[in-house]
Amino acid sequence: MRRILLKLSGEALAGEQKKGFDEATVRMVALRVKQLVDDGTQVGIVIGGGNFWRGRTSENIDRTKADQIGMLATIMNCIYVSEIFRSVGMKTDILTPFECGSFTKLFSKDRANEYFERGEVVFFAGGTGHPYFSTDTGVVLRAIEVDADVILLAKAIDGVYDDDPAKNPAAKKYDEVSIQEVIAKNLQVVDMTASILARDNKMPMWVFSLNEENSIVNTVMGKFNGTKVTV
Numbered sequence: 001m002r003r004i005l006l007k008l009s010g011e012a013l014a015g016e017q018k019k020g021f022d023e024a025t026v027r028m029v030a031l032r033v034k035q036l037v038d039d040g041t042q043v044g045i046v047i048g049g050g051n052f053w054r055g056r057t058s059e060n061i062d063r064t065k066a067d068q069i070g071m072l073a074t075i076m077n078c079i080y081v082s083e084i085f086r087s088v089g090m091k092t093d094i095l096t097p098f099e100c101g102s103f104t105k106l107f108s109k110d111r112a113n114e115y116f117e118r119g120e121v122v123f124f125a126g127g128t129g130h131p132y133f134s135t136d137t138g139v140v141l142r143a144i145e146v147d148a149d150v151i152l153l154a155k156a157i158d159g160v161y162d163d164d165p166a167k168n169p170a171a172k173k174y175d176e177v178s179i180q181e182v183i184a185k186n187l188q189v190v191d192m193t194a195s196i197l198a199r200d201n202k203m204p205m206w207v208f209s210l211n212e213e214n215s216i217v218n219t220v221m222g223k224f225n226g227t228k229v230t231v
Contacts, residue, residue, distance in 0.1 A: 001220055003042040003116060005124075005143040006033070006152045007135075010051035010077055012210045019051050021080060025210075029154075030085045032216040033121060037090060041220060042116040044146060046124050046139040047081060049073030067131035074135060075100060078125035091120040097129030112146050122146075136190035137197065144201045151198075151205040152219060153189065158209035159227035160189055176228045179205075189229055198231065205229040 008029065015022025033043055052073035058066065075096060082092040093115045095107040104125060105111065115122045127138035143151045162185070163171040179199040182189050189195065189207060198205060208215050208226030218224065 001041060001149045003044070003146070003148050004036075004150055004152055004220065005044040005046065005139060005146070005148040006154060006216070007046045007139045008048070008081075008154050008210065009156070010048040010073070012154065012156050013047070013077070013081070014051035021051065023084070026081055026084045027088065029210070029216065030081075030088045030090070032214065033085065034088055034090055035217050036220055037119060037121060042119075044112070044116070044122045044124060044142065044148065045078075045081070046135060046142060047074055047077040048135045049077060052076060064131040067127075067133075070135075071126045071129070074127060075104065075125040078123040079103065082121070082123050085121055091118070092123060093120055094123040094125050096124075096126035098126060100126075107142075109145050116146070133193065134191050136194035140190065140194045140197045140201075140203060143203055144197070148203070151203060152216070153205055153207045154210040154216065155207060156209065156211065157207075158212060158225065160187055160207050160229065162187070174227045176230060178230050182229055189227075198229075202231040204231050 013021055013026055015025050036043055049070045053070050078094050082094055085092050094104040095112060096104040097107050099106060112122050124142045127133060127135055128141055139151060160174045160177055161171040165171040179195060183195050183199065189205060206219060206226060206228050208219050
C-alpha cells in the first residue's frame with residue numbers, strides 16, 4: 001500500500017486510565033508507524049477526542065458547542081501524539097479545517113500531498129470542522145480527499161462482530177464483510193454517515209486491534225488478523 005489513513009481512538013491511547021494519554025502506548029504506536037514510513041508508506045492519522053471529551057452525553061450543553069469542544073480535543077490529541085512521533089525521528093504536520101493560529105496549518109489536498117511526498121506523517125485534526133459530524137465521518141472524508149488506499153481502524157476490539165462480544169460470547173467475528181452489509185445490519189464499524197460516504201466512494205476499511213503486538217505493521221504487510229470491510 002502506498003498511502004494509508006490510520007484512525008486511532010482517543011480511548012485506546014489513554015490505556016487503562018481511560019483519560020489523557022498512556023505515553024508507553026503512544027510511543028509504541030509511533031515506533032510502529034516509523035517502520036512503515038521508513039519502508040516508504042505514506043501515513044495520515046486521525047485521532048478521536050474521547051479521552052478528553054464526551055460532551056454528547058451531557059444534557060446541559062448545546063450540541064453544537066459540545067461538538068466544537070470535541071473538535072478541539074482532537075487537536076490537542078494530535079499535537080501531543082505528533083510530538084511523540086517527532087521524538088522517535090519522524091517529521092510531522094497537523095492540518096485542520098479551520099484556523100488555529102500557529103498551532104496547525106489549514107487543510108488542503110495539495111498541502112497534504114506535498115507533505116506526504118516529503119515523507120512526513122500528516123495528522124488530520126478537528127474533524128470536518130462542522131458540528132453534527134463525528135470523527136468517523138472526518139476520517140472517511142479525508143481518506144477520500146487524499147486518495148488513500150485504505151482506512152485502518154485501530155480499535156480496542158480485534159475486528160467486526162455480528163453482536164457485542166463483551167455481552168455475547170457466541171458473537172461471530174467476520175474475516176470480511178461488505179460495507180453494504182455493515183449498513184444493512186448496523187454493525188457500527190463507523191457511524192452511518194461515514195459508512196454511506198465510504199460505500200459511495202468505494203473506500204475500504206480494515207478493522208483490527210491496536211493492542212495486538214505489532215498489529216499496525218502486520219496489517220500493512222499482509223499479516224492481517226482483523227476484519228476487512230470491502231466495497
